[in-house]
Amino acid sequence: xxxxxxxxxxxxxxxxxxxxxxPLIYFDNAATTQKPQAVLDALTNYYKLDNSNIHRGAHxxxxxxxxxxxxxxxxxxxxxGAGESAEIIFTKGTTESINLVAQTFGRRxxxxxxxxxxxTLEHHSNIVPWQMLCEEKGAILRVIPINDAxxxxxxxxxxxxxxxxxxxxIVHASNALGTINPVKKIIDAAHKVGAKxxxxxxxxxxxxxxxxxxxxxxxxxxxxxxxxGPTGLGVLYGRREILESMPPFLGGGEMIKEVTxxxxxxxxxxxxxxxxxxxxADVIAFKASLxxxxxxxxxxxxxxxxxxxxxxxxxxxxxxxxxxxxxxxDKVSVLSFNxxxxxxxxxxxxxxxxxxxxxxxxxxxxxxMKRFGIEGTVRASFSVYNTKYEVEKLxxxxxxxxxxxxx
Numbered sequence: 482x483x484x485x486x487x488x489x490x491x492x493x494x495x496x497x498x499x500x501x502x503x504p505l506i507y508f509d510n511a512a513t514t515q516k517p518q519a520v521l522d523a524l525t526n527y528y529k530l531d532n533s534n535i536h537r538g539a540h541x542x543x544x545x546x547x548x549x550x551x552x553x554x555x556x557x558x559x560x561x562g563a564g565e566s567a568e569i570i571f572t573k574g575t576t577e578s579i580n581l582v583a584q585t586f587g588r589r590x591x592x593x594x595x596x597x598x599x600x601t602l603e604h605h606s607n608i609v610p611w612q613m614l615c616e617e618k619g620a621i622l623r624v625i626p627i628n629d630a631x632x633x634x635x636x637x638x639x640x641x642x643x644x645x646x647x648x649x650x651i652v653h654a655s656n657a658l659g660t661i662n663p664v665k666k667i668i669d670a671a672h673k674v675g676a677k678x679x680x681x682x683x684x685x686x687x688x689x690x691x692x693x694x695x696x697x698x699x700x701x702x703x704x705x706x707x708x709x710g711p712t713g714l715g716v717l718y719g720r721r722e723i724l725e726s727m728p729p730f731l732g733g734g735e736m737i738k739e740v741t742x743x744x745x746x747x748x749x750x751x752x753x754x755x756x757x758x759x760x761x762a763d764v765i766a767f768k769a770s771l772x773x774x775x776x777x778x779x780x781x782x783x784x785x786x787x788x789x790x791x792x793x794x795x796x797x798x799x800x801x802x803x804x805x806x807x808x809x810x811d812k813v814s815v816l817s818f819n820x821x822x823x824x825x826x827x828x829x830x831x832x833x834x835x836x837x838x839x840x841x842x843x844x845x846x847x848x849x850m851k852r853f854g855i856e857g858t859v860r861a862s863f864s865v866y867n868t869k870y871e872v873e874k875l876x877x878x879x880x881x882x883x884x885x886x887x888x
Contacts, residue, residue, distance in 0.1 A: 484781050490866045492517040492773075503836030506871045511656050511684060511815055511862035512840050513706045517773050520710060523766040531765075534758055536735065550761055553768040554751070560771050561701060562692030563718055570724075570751045571764055574715035575683040576606040578702035579650070581717055581754065582679055583610035585727040586700075587648070593619035596645045598676075600625040600633050600662070601852050602655040605845040607681045611650060625651075627852065631658040631807035639670060646676040653685035657844040657860065658807025659790075659815030661685070668697050677723065683707055687864075688786060688813040690779050693718055710770035711763035717754070724750045731756035782865045786814035789863040789872055796876035802883040806858045814863040820883050825857045832859075832878050839875075 490496055493515045498505050507515060527549070533542035535550050551566070558566045572578045587610075591597065597611050601624055615622045623646075625638045642649070649671040654661045668678045679700035682691065686703040693701050700723075705714040719727075729736050729747055733756040738746040747753050774782065793816045797803050802821035820828050829841035843850045843857040850857055861875055 484777060484785055484865065486785070486866065486868055489777070490868075492519070493866055494518060494521070496866060500836040500838070501834055503834075506837045506867075506874055508861040508863065508867065508871070508875060509838045509840050510864035510867075511707070511844075511860060513712065514687065514709045514864055515866065516709055516711070517769070519769040519773060520766050523769040524711060524762055527762045527765050535761055536752075546761060546765070549765045549768070550759075553764050553771075556768045556771045557716055560691075560775075561686070561716075561718055562694050564694060565721065567750050568718055568721055568724065570717040570719065570754045571759055572702075572715040572717055573713055573760070574704045574706075575681060575702045576715075578700075578715050578717035579606055579679065579681065580610045581730045582650075582700055582702075582719075583614050585730050585754075586677070586723065587611075587614040588618070589726070589728060591618055591620050591647045594645065595620045595647045596623055596641075596643070597621070598623045598625065598638070598641055598646055598649045598651075598671075600638075600651050601627045601849055602631070602633065602652050602658065602660060602662070603650075603846070603848075604652065604656055604681065604683070605847070607650055607652060608848065620647075621645075624848075627849075630809050631655065631660045632809045633660075633662055635663060635666065638667065642670055642674055642676070644674050646671065646674055648677050648679065650679040650681070652681040652683075653691075654682075654688065654813045655807070655815075655846075655849075656684050657815075657846040657849055657858065658809065658817050659684075659812035659862075660807060660809040661689070661811040661813060664698070665696055672697065684813055684815075687774075688779075688783055690783075699723055705763065705767045705770060708770055709773055710767040711760075714760050714763040714767060721750065724754070729753050729756070733757045735759075777865065785865055786863050786867075789867055789869065790814040790816060792869055793861065793863070793872045793875065796873065797879055800876070800880050800883050803879060806853060806855070816861045816863075817858040818861075818879075819855065819858055820879070823882070825859045828859045828879075828882055831882050832875070835874070835878050837875055837878055 533546045535547040554566045677699040682703040687708040701718040706712040736756040804819045806817045825841040840860045
């Protein structure tokens with residue numbers, strides 16, 4: 482079954498506007514995807530009809546809000562193949578999910594001279610929390626190198642891993658280059674030495690089929706706003722036995738069973754990690770995002786996005802001055818590039834003048850940019866509502882800019 486892209490585009494109000502007098506072409510999907518009308522409706526309907534705090538109320542609005550909130554948790558469980566909804570924790574985003582693991586699992590189970598392994602491809606949110614933990618605990622941070630295509634060197638990873646390794650925290654798909662890491666192989670190797678594995682799924686969860694039990698990962702972190710959902714909402718999946726062994730992240734309401742001035746008894750998972758009034762409206766709206774993805778089918782979405790990436794690579798391959806950055810064999814739909822002699826920001830501004838929205842800069846991956854000896858890149862990232870015509874306009878814009886600079 483092929484997707485009806487024009488029909489899909491009709492579900493996204495934001496796409497139907499002009500920018501600088503040109504029709505908007507939105508290629509900044511790796512930063513955040515746009516939201517279908519069903520998500521917007523779910524968000525406003527909560528405030529119009531069901532606005533109430535959850536779990537603690539005895540009235541009809543509280544009952545409805547709680548039911549919708551927990552239905553989303555169950556939808557997330559199904560979306561990633563978790564064994565039970567109690568393994569799904571709602572956070573503010575991927576960054577908070579990773580920090581939660583660092584501050585709870587890390588503080589309890591990682592000590593002096595223990596080792597944590599990450600890769601050169603990581604986003605700052607999967608670097609800085611581990612640096613902070615290592616500084617506090619006297620642990621050691623190891624980094625998997627990559628080749629010139631932007632692929633990790635698995636042989637080097639095998640040399641790094643040892644009985645000292647307590648955690649491997651690795652990106653599933655690179656936000657800057659699109660590289661898909663061989664995470665199943667990494668997880669299996671880590672488990673052989675008794676290490677736990679956290680996957681940063683911020684980019685992969687919207688593009689790839691994910692089954693956490695099949696992958697056998699210990700943690701998965703991702704954000705709703707990269708899967709057609711609201712901002713300010715993330716998910717942390719963790720195995721029940723590991724979550725139960727971890728101390729709470731924040732103290733307050735909801736994460737307790739009983740409080741006295743002498744002692745507090747903590748709540749069961751997932752509530753132990755969800756202190757205070759949560760982001761109720763956005764959690765409820767997130768279910769509409771997942772329903773949207775499921776209605777199309779992830780395999781069909783990926784097929785369309787892969788075709789757009791291949792088309793963009795074909796159209797830009799022979800442009801004089803075009804420099805692709807990140808040419809891994811296995812990628813999600815990210816075209817990262819530079820134009821010879823131009824700063825990425827200038828290229829981005831010139832494309833924006835033609836209504837084409839791309840991301841420029843280091844993409845919160847400064848160590849990765851340093852590995853390539855560059856300040857940053859221009860990044861065009863494709864989603865299900867993008868078209869081949871839009872890719873053609875991007876290639877035309879790149880060619881025009883490159884001719885201007887390299888004539």
